[in-house]
Amino acid sequence: MKVTLTTVAKEARVSPSTVSRILNGTAAVDPEKRKRVQEAIERLGFRPDYAARSLAGGRTSTIGVVTQFIDSPFYGEVLRGIENALRAQHHVPLFVSGHWEVSEERECINLLMDRRVDGIISLNSCLSDAQLLEVADRVPLVVTGRRLKGPRVVSLDYDNVGGAVTAVEHLIELGHQHIAFISGPTSHADARERLGGYMAALGSRAHRNPHLIMEADFTEEGGYKATIELLASKVKFSAILAANDQMAYGARLALHEAGLRVPEDVSLVGFDDLYFSRYTTPPLTSVHHSAQDLGSLASKALLKLIAGEPSDHLLLPTSFVQRSSTGAPAGH
Amino acid sequence: MKVTLTTVAKEARVSPSTVSRILNGTAAVDPEKRKRVQEAIERLGFRPDYAARSLAGGRTSTIGVVTQFIDSPFYGEVLRGIENALRAQHHVPLFVSGHWEVSEERECINLLMDRRVDGIISLNSCLSDAQLLEVADRVPLVVTGRRLKGPRVVSLDYDNVGGAVTAVEHLIELGHQHIAFISGPTSHADARERLGGYMAALGSRAHRNPHLIMEADFTEEGGYKATIELLASKVKFSAILAANDQMAYGARLALHEAGLRVPEDVSLVGFDDLYFSRYTTPPLTSVHHSAQDLGSLASKALLKLIAGEPSDHLLLPTSFVQRSSTGAPAGH
DNA sequence: TTGTATGCGTTATCAT
DNA sequence: ATGATAACGCATACAA
Numbered sequence: 001m002k003v004t005l006t007t008v009a010k011e012a013r014v015s016p017s018t019v020s021r022i023l024n025g026t027a028a029v030d031p032e033k034r035k036r037v038q039e040a041i042e043r044l045g046f047r048p049d050y051a052a053r054s055l056a057g058g059r060t061s062t063i064g065v066v067t068q069f070i071d072s073p074f075y076g077e078v079l080r081g082i083e084n085a086l087r088a089q090h091h092v093p094l095f096v097s098g099h100w101e102v103s104e105e106r107e108c109i110n111l112l113m114d115r116r117v118d119g120i121i122s123l124n125s126c127l128s129d130a131q132l133l134e135v136a137d138r139v140p141l142v143v144t145g146r147r148l149k150g151p152r153v154v155s156l157d158y159d160n161v162g163g164a165v166t167a168v169e170h171l172i173e174l175g176h177q178h179i180a181f182i183s184g185p186t187s188h189a190d191a192r193e194r195l196g197g198y199m200a201a202l203g204s205r206a207h208r209n210p211h212l213i214m215e216a217d218f219t220e221e222g223g224y225k226a227t228i229e230l231l232a233s234k235v236k237f238s239a240i241l242a243a244n245d246q247m248a249y250g251a252r253l254a255l256h257e258a259g260l261r262v263p264e265d266v267s268l269v270g271f272d273d274l275y276f277s278r279y280t281t282p283p284l285t286s287v288h289h290s291a292q293d294l295g296s297l298a299s300k301a302l303l304k305l306i307a308g309e310p311s312d313h314l315l316l317p318t319s320f321v322q323r324s325s326t327g328a329p330a331g332h
Numbered sequence: 333m334k335v336t337l338t339t340v341a342k343e344a345r346v347s348p349s350t351v352s353r354i355l356n357g358t359a360a361v362d363p364e365k366r367k368r369v370q371e372a373i374e375r376l377g378f379r380p381d382y383a384a385r386s387l388a389g390g391r392t393s394t395i396g397v398v399t400q401f402i403d404s405p406f407y408g409e410v411l412r413g414i415e416n417a418l419r420a421q422h423h424v425p426l427f428v429s430g431h432w433e434v435s436e437e438r439e440c441i442n443l444l445m446d447r448r449v450d451g452i453i454s455l456n457s458c459l460s461d462a463q464l465l466e467v468a469d470r471v472p473l474v475v476t477g478r479r480l481k482g483p484r485v486v487s488l489d490y491d492n493v494g495g496a497v498t499a500v501e502h503l504i505e506l507g508h509q510h511i512a513f514i515s516g517p518t519s520h521a522d523a524r525e526r527l528g529g530y531m532a533a534l535g536s537r538a539h540r541n542p543h544l545i546m547e548a549d550f551t552e553e554g555g556y557k558a559t560i561e562l563l564a565s566k567v568k569f570s571a572i573l574a575a576n577d578q579m580a581y582g583a584r585l586a587l588h589e590a591g592l593r594v595p596e597d598v599s600l601v602g603f604d605d606l607y608f609s610r611y612t613t614p615p616l617t618s619v620h621h622s623a624q625d626l627g628s629l630a631s632k633a634l635l636k637l638i639a640g641e642p643s644d645h646l647l648l649p650t651s652f653v654q655r656s657s658t659g660a661p662a663g664h
Numbered sequence: 665t666t667g668t669a670t671g672c673g674t675t676a677t678c679a680t
Numbered sequence: 681a682t683g684a685t686a687a688c689g690c691a692t693a694c695a696a
Contacts, residue, residue, distance in 0.1 A: 004673055015683045020675060029681070050447045051386035052673030055688045060383065070415055070427075071408030071607075079402045083429060092443065095402075095427050097415060111424065115382045220611050249611045256613045275403075279552050279581045281588045281613040336689055347667045352691060362665070384689035387672045 003046045011040040023048060054116060063302060064112030064120040065093045068100050073246065073274050074291060075123055078144075081295025082121065089303055091118070102126055109135055119302045124190065140305040142298045146189040147313055154301040156294065156314035160190050163287040163318035164197025164241070167269045170285070170320060171239045172201075175332040176267060178237040180212040182226045182247050191218070194243045194271060211235045216247055223247025227254035238266060238329035245270035245277050245286055252280060252325075263327035273321055282324035289318045335378045344372040355380060386448060395634060396444030396452040397425045400432050405578065405606050406623060407455055410476075413627025414453065421635055423450070434458055441467055451634045456522065472637040474630045478521040479645055486633040488626065488646035492522050495619035495650035496529025496573070499601045502617075502652060503571045504533075507664040508599060510569040512544040514558045514579050523550070526575045526603060543567045548579055555579025559586035570598060570661035577602035577609050577618055584612060584657075595659035605653055614656035621650045 009016040014033050021027045022037050040046070054060045063086055067075045082093050094117060098105030105127055112120055117139065124145035125132060135141055136153040148155040171179050181198045184191030195213070202208040214230055216222030223242055227250065230237070242248035248270035255266055262268050262282060270277060273288035294316060301311045341348040346365050353359045354369050372378070386392045395418055399407045414425050426449060430437030437459055444452055449471065456477035457464060467473055468485040480487040503511050513530045516523030527545070534540040546562055548554030555574055559582065562569070574580035580602035587598055594600050594614060602609060605620035626648060633643045 002673095005675095006673080016674085017676085017683060017685095018681090021682085024675080026675085027681075033682090047442075047446050049387070049673050051383050051392065052688090053675075054383035055381070055387050055690090056673075056675040058675085058688080070411045071405070073403070073405065073408075073608075076403030076405075076408055080429075083402055092426070092428070092447075094424065096424070097412075110379075114379050115424075220608070224611075249608070252613060253611050253615070276405075276552070276581070276608070279556075279585050281584060283585070334689090337691095338689080348690080349668080349692080350666060353666090356691080358691085360665070365666090381689050384672090385691080387674085387688085388690040388692080390672080390691090 003044045005046075005048070008037065008040045008044060008046050011044060012036040058116075059118055060116050061091050062115065062117045063091050063093050063299070064109075064115070064117035065095050066098055066105060066108050066112070066120065066122045066125065067095060068098055068124065070095060070097050073276060074244070074272055077275065077291035078123060078295040078298075081290075081292035081297075082299050083295075084292075085296035085299035089299075091299075091303070093121075098126070100126055106131075113139060119306050121298050121302055123298075124188065126188075140302060142302040142305065144294060144298060149313070152305060154298075154305055154311040154313070156298060156301065156316065157190060158289045158294070158316045159318050160193035161197040161200065163271060163289070163320075164194045164243075165201040166318070166320045167241050167271065167287050168198055168201035170322065171241065171267060171269065171326065174239075174267065174326060175328050176239040177329070178209070178212065178235075178239070180214070180230055180235075180237040180240045182223055182230075182240060182242040182251060183213060183215045184218045184243040184247075186215060191243060198241060209235070212237055216243075216250075218244050218247060220246050220250040220253075223250025224254050225250070227251040228258075231258055239269070239326070240266060241269045241271075243271055245272045245274045245284065248277075248284055248286070249280065252284075262325050265330065267326040267329070269326055278323070280325070285323045285326040286321055287318050288321045289316060335376045337378075337380070340369065340372045340376060340378045343376060344368040390448075391450055392448050393423050394447065394449045395423050395425050395631070396441075396447070396449035397427050398430055398437060398440050398444070398452065398454045398457065399427060400430055400456065402427060402429050405608060406576070406604055409607065409623035410455060410627040410630075413622075413624035413629075414631050415627075416624075417628035417631035418635075421631075423631075423635070425453075425631075430458070432458055438463075445471060451638050453630050453634055456520065458520075472634060474634040474637065476626060476630060481645070484637060486630075486637055486643040486645070488630060488633065488648065489522065490621045490626070490648045491650050492525035493529040493532065495603060495621070495652075496526045496575075497533040498650070498652045499573050499603065499619050500530055500533035502654065503573065503599060503601065503658065506571075506599065506658060507660050508571040509661070510541070510544065510567075510571070512546070512562055512567075512569040512572045514555055514562075514572060514574040514583060515545060515547045516550045516575040516579075518547060523575060530573060541567070544569055548575075550576050550579060552578050552582040552585075555582025556586045557582070559583040560590075563590055571601070571658070572598060573601045573603075575603055577604045577606045577616065580609075580616055580618070581612065584616075594657050597662065599658040599661070601658055610655070612657070617655045617658040618653055619650050620653045621648060 005016045009019045096108040119140035121142045133150050142154045183195045214226035216226040270286035273286040277284040337348045341351050428440040451472035454475045465482050474486045515527045546558035548558040602616050602618035605618040609616040
């Protein structure tokens with residue numbers, strides 16, 4: 001009833017091994033037989049069984065991808081890049097979500113290893129470097145959001161420092177003296193880098209003020225609360241740089257509720273340039289980079305790693321997109 | 333070197349089948365042996381091989397999920413619901429994206445069937461009913477966004493008509509006479525239903541005017557363009573109901589660029605109540621439903637279907653969330 | 665209740 | 681270049 005390699009082999013009057021070889025391009029075969037086999041496959045509608053393939057061959061053609069939330073607007077774009085790049089190489093991503101919890105993330109990785117994925121892409125993991133290196137010891141690994149060196153690891157990240165510097169410089173050029181910063185959780189390397197860029201760009205200027213820095217959690221809600229606190233603290237500022245767009249969205253709401261206009265009263269800059277930032281009111285000025293590229297580069301690096309080619313840490317550039325949420329400060 | 337069922341069996345001085353039975357709860361076993369086996373598993377760090385399991389047992393513990401874009405804010409929430417519900421039942425979702433293309437969607441389904449998924453959830457497919465029934469003929473299937481009847485299919489959807497009716501009634505109550513509607517592509521059942529609700533709520537009132545209806549494609553860009561056209565057409569309206577939040581976001585931008593205030597000049601209502609709608613400026617009034625619930629209900633229905641229990645079409649209720657994007661029309 | 669034996673559909677290692 | 685044949689790790693029918 002079921003069509004297997006053997007069925008095809010019989011139909012084409014060759015051995016199962018020959019059929020397998022044709023399917024995988026493992027060895028050269030007589031063009032005549034190849035034709036017979038291909039016709040048989042067509043006629044019978046044969047589809048190879050992945051489970052059998054994995055069991056015999058040890059490969060699953062599946063790449064595990066650990067993300068934090070499957071519905072995150074930022075990671076969503078990354079996943080899209082991964083999906084595309086992988087599909088082109090006949091692999092499929094298996095997405096799992098760690099929800100920013102160390103224990104959940106460990107479970108995710110176990111699940112992926114149980115399923116014998118050929119490799120893992122870990123997006124901004126909250127595991128320690130040591131834990132990740134341990135994982136890399138058992139399966140090829142690509143990580144984002146940090147720099148990690150090891151035998152079977154590739155790390156890649158954006159130029160977070162450079163991006164933040166550009167954003168601050170843009171605001172300074174517009175005439176802003178007091179620039180608030182809503183940071184991501186400083187337990188994360190990329191959050192620290194963006195904060196570092198902000199500090200570096202301000203340098204030793206007089207207008208560098210620790211009260212202007214609020215630590216939040218990269219969510220809309222976090223940005224919202226941070227901004228409310230900022231306003232309540234009465235510290236003087238004419239611009240806000242948020243460490244990601246989602247927090248900028250939250251800040252936008254807090255400003256709106258406080259009756260402050262953007263950019264007339266407060267300029268607002270994000271980081272990530274999510275698709276949606278074109279549609280905020282007003283459209284958001286932001287540090288741009290391609291999340292999709294990150295995903296596709298991560299995929300390609302992993303595939304190389306699996307193939308045995310070594311790779312180095314990759315640093316992706318950022319650019320700057322000025323929209324309507326920034327302008328000169330009042331009275332300038 | 334590698335720890336298999338047999339390794340564990342030897343260590344625990346029982347047969348491989350006994351270990352298998354314990355792992356799967358297939359049959360009752362001596363508590364004494366069960367203990368020995370569990371200790372052996374622990375000690376050896378045994379993890380069953382999914383490929384072998386699938387090959388021998390015919391099940392993969394994997395559910396195929398066909399979505400359109402992995403980074404869609406709406407489907408993202410659905411995927412999250414699916415992920416949660418499935419994980420609780422020790423299944424994992426395999427997400428693939430059809431990109432609103434019939435051919436891609438067919439490829440996705442083929443890919444899933446090649447991998448012998450235990451069942452498929454198809455989110456707002458663009459395949460025909462007949463094509464979907466054909467799929468259901470080969471694998472348990474759950475579809476959303478339409479009503480579909482068949483032996484191994486379950487369909488579920490929101491009460492699109494009811495939701496749209498509520499939204500229009502809300503606007504009428506506020507005093508709006510001329511309500512524009514930005515529709516989704518009418519090739520989709522759910523888009524037609526929302527449009528139908530809008531029409532039904534307006535009934536035979538004089539203020540029903542075909543020029544107030546614009547067809548778009550459920551994207552921000554589509555909503556934006558539709559609104560620009562609407563404004564250019566000079567047709568009179570004081571409120572816009574968009575068939576989904578994403579188009580409402582686009583409409584918001586177009587209104588902003590035209591110098592129109594929301595809600596003072598134009599009231600705006602969305603549909604879906606995406607997470608982000610709380611953060612728009614002003615926060616968006618919208619027809620609410622739980623995308624996560626849709627996902628988890630779809631998952632549960634599928635698992636039941638796989639287990640052989642029949643299910644019926646499910647209609648999920650909507651509610652209404654009034655925020656700040658709606659108000660009385662000018663001069664009211 | 666438990667063990668033995670077979671089969672699942674491939675790939676890979678041998679020969680030839 | 682091609683064909684036997686042996687794994688791959690597990691589930692299950694059957695026997696005990």
